[in-house]
Amino acid sequence: MTDLRITEIFYSLQGETKTVGLPTVFVRLTGCPLRCGYCDTEYAFHGGEKRSQQSILDEVASHQPRYITVTGGEPLAQPNCLPLLTALCDQGYEVSLETSGAITLAGVDPRVVTVMDLKTPASNEVSRNLYENIGHLSRQDQIKFVICDRGDYEWARFKIDEYQLTDKVDEILFSPSFGQVDGKELAEWILADNLPVRLQLQLHKLLWDDAAGH
Numbered sequence: 358m359t360d361l362r363i364t365e366i367f368y369s370l371q372g373e374t375k376t377v378g379l380p381t382v383f384v385r386l387t388g389c390p391l392r393c394g395y396c397d398t399e400y401a402f403h404g405g406e407k408r409s410q411q412s413i414l415d416e417v418a419s420h421q422p423r424y425i426t427v428t429g430g431e432p433l434a435q436p437n438c439l440p441l442l443t444a445l446c447d448q449g450y451e452v453s454l455e456t457s458g459a460i461t462l463a464g465v466d467p468r469v470v471t472v473m474d475l476k477t478p479a480s481n482e483v484s485r486n487l488y489e490n491i492g493h494l495s496r497q498d499q500i501k502f503v504i505c506d507r508g509d510y511e512w513a514r515f516k517i518d519e520y521q522l523t524d525k526v527d528e529i530l531f532s533p534s535f536g537q538v539d540g541k542e543l544a545e546w547i548l549a550d551n552l553p554v555r556l557q558l559q560l561h562k563l564l565w566d567d568a569a570g571h
């Protein structure tokens with residue numbers, strides 16, 4: 358059985374990452390073992406609908422997309438996420454996976470672009486980081502830090518250096534935690550330190566104020 362519990366499938370513009378602004382189908386899997394203080398998808402913690410892999414593939418195909426993002430919650434919390442990722446790649450889509458970094462990436466199809474968080478101290482989930490996951494990343498992948506305060510910024514800067522992250526992936530993303538750090542302030546910190554990271558603001562919040570279905 359390859360059934361999955363799904364919170365929603367929707368077509369929108371990618372709000373973050375290297376493909377920001379590109380039309381993308383999002384497959385949001387239900388459930389997450391973490392509880393980050395800034396979480397904006399708490400509605401995906403419970404509920405959802407049990408769906409067959411084929412019904413998910415059929416709904417995705419109905420949008421005739423090029424880009425697919427599998428997200429959550431924490432999608433890897435459901436073991437059947439792995440065969441879904443492979444099936445999506447087999448269909449010829451460009452597939453990305455958004456993951457907390459707390460569950461092993463072993464077994465993720467190498468065709469998938471992984472966008473992995475490293476949880477900062479102010480997320481309240483820093484102890485969940487599985488640093489061995491860095492060894493599973495390749496250059497096409499991306500590492501994301503959600504920055505809640507100056508302490509998080511300094512911590513992220515230290516981790517980039519400690520794990521030589523710029524040698525591991527092409528893109529390191531810094532996102533200001535919505536309502537906690539001003540994007541302009543974070544931009545100024547990055548410029549002052551000449552950090553090799555991409556500042557990202559969440560496009561879907563700017564365009565649609567985080568309304569459902571976007």
Ligand code: SF4
Binds near residue numbers: 392393395399429457
């Ligand atoms: S890992 Fe993601 S979905 Fe889970 S609590 Fe943290 S922000 Fe929310």
